[in-house]
Amino acid sequence: xxxxxxxxxxxxxxxxxxxxxxxxxxxxxxxxxxxxxxxxxxxxxxxxxxxxxxxxxxxxxxxxxxxxxxxxxxxxxxxxxxxxxxxxxxxxxxxxxxxxxxxxxxxxxxxxxxxxxxxxxxxxxxxxxxxxxxxxxxxxxxxxxxxxxxxxxxxxxxxxxxxxxxxxxxxxxxxxxxxxxxxxxxxxxxxxxxxxxxxxxxxxxxxxxxxxxxxxxxxxxxxxxxxxxxxxxxxxxxxxxxxxx
Numbered sequence: 001x002x003x004x005x006x007x008x009x010x011x012x013x014x015x016x017x018x019x020x021x022x023x024x025x026x027x028x029x030x031x032x033x034x035x036x037x038x039x040x041x042x043x044x045x046x047x048x049x050x051x052x053x054x055x056x057x058x059x060x061x062x063x064x065x066x067x068x069x070x071x072x073x074x075x076x077x078x079x080x081x082x083x084x085x086x087x088x089x090x091x092x093x094x095x096x097x098x099x100x101x102x103x104x105x106x107x108x109x110x111x112x113x114x115x116x117x118x119x120x121x122x123x124x125x126x127x128x129x130x131x132x133x134x135x136x137x138x139x140x141x142x143x144x145x146x147x148x149x150x151x152x153x154x155x156x157x158x159x160x161x162x163x164x165x166x167x168x169x170x171x172x173x174x175x176x177x178x179x180x181x182x183x184x185x186x187x188x189x190x191x192x193x194x195x196x197x198x199x200x201x202x203x204x205x206x207x208x209x210x211x212x213x214x215x216x217x218x219x220x221x222x223x224x225x226x227x228x229x230x231x232x233x234x235x236x237x238x239x240x241x242x243x244x245x
Contacts (some may be wrong), residue, residue, distance in 0.1 A: 003105055005112075013114035014105055018182045024105070027083050027113025029131055030120055034085070038134075043094045047086050050225050050232035051076065051158050054094045058134035061096050070096055072155035079146040080162045080191070080199065084110045084138075086208075090160070091134035098156070099140045100149045107143040114140060146194055148199060159198040162208040163191030163216065174201040191216050198237070205235040 003016055008024070015024040028034070044050050055074035074096050078087040081099035083106070091097045101107045105109045116137065123129040141149055150159070189206075195217045200206045207216045215221055221233035 005105060005108060011116070012109050014109050025083065025109055027110050029084075029113060029117040029135070030128075030206040031089055031161040033127075034088075034219060035127040037132070038089065038092045038130055039125075042089065045089055045093070046225055046227050046230070046232060047089055047206075047208070048093045049088065050234060051093075051095065051160070052204065055096075061098075061139045070154055071155050075154065075156040076158045076160060077150065077153060077156040077202070078162075079150060079194065079210045080160075082106065082162065084113065084164060086160065087138060088134055091137040092130050094137075095158075097138045097139070098153055099138065100146045101140070101143055104143045104144050107140070111140055114138065145157070146240075147197060150197055151211075155204050156206045158206060160206050160208075161194055161198060161216065163194065193217075195219055195235070197205060199235060200238050204237050207233045207235070208232055 003014055005014055006012070008026075011026045011028065013026040016022050028165065043054075048054065061070075063170040074094070076095040076097050077092055078084075078090070078099045080099055081087055081101040084099060087097045087099050094101070099110070101110060114207060116130065117135055120128070123132050141153075148157070171196045184207070193206065196219075209216065209222070209231045211226055211229055213231070215233055219235070222236050225232045
């Protein structure tokens with residue numbers, strides 16, 4: 001199944017010509033729904049709660065050549081970035097977020113969304129200012145497998161995983177964005193062998209799962225935060241680095 005990149009309304013989009021009903025993927029951090037979401041108390045976001053204590057930081061994310069300057073206690077790695085929404089929310093909450101995305105096509109769409117957001121007019125609303133600050137704390141690695149890229153990155157307090165998962169009911173179409181991501185990533189995005197690696201590299205690992213799904217790799221978490229449709233499994237990592245107070 002071949003996906004294609006195309007421009008629409010100055011946005012880089014991704015779709016499946018053979019399945020037009022699947023919709024298209026694009027990234028727009030200025031979308032009113034997203035702006036409304038970040039204008040509310042971020043402490044109420046389940047993904048923010050799962051990460052634990054929020055860092056107190058406002059400095060920009062360094063260039064990759066200087067990325068070792070990051071303090072581990074404020075650094076979070078999103079190893080399955082996808083369209084970058086969770087990474088953006090976490091950057092709004094104060095984390096320096098390094099994103100890994102393996103699909104070159106999805107990477108291109110995400111990169112385009114970040115670049116367009118950086119060209120937005122001077123912020124006026126609180127949400128717009130928060131967006132600008134969050135973008136300065138985001139770094140998108142070149143496309144590649146997390147299994148290869150994670151060991152090359154600097155220390156992070158948290159590694160976040162949101163792997164694909166097989167449909168429980170193949171007769172029902174999952175959300176369009178999720179369906180397209182599944183088609184583009186394939187079996188390699190199910191998270192096999194990713195959790196043990198993450199546990200060896202960070203103090204804490206958070207894995208997003210469907211609310212009723214088994215834990216990733218059948219590894220029991222230390223704790224979990226469960227919502228209506230999703231669950232955040234929380235693991236204590238094996239890193240010997242200094243744990244954030």
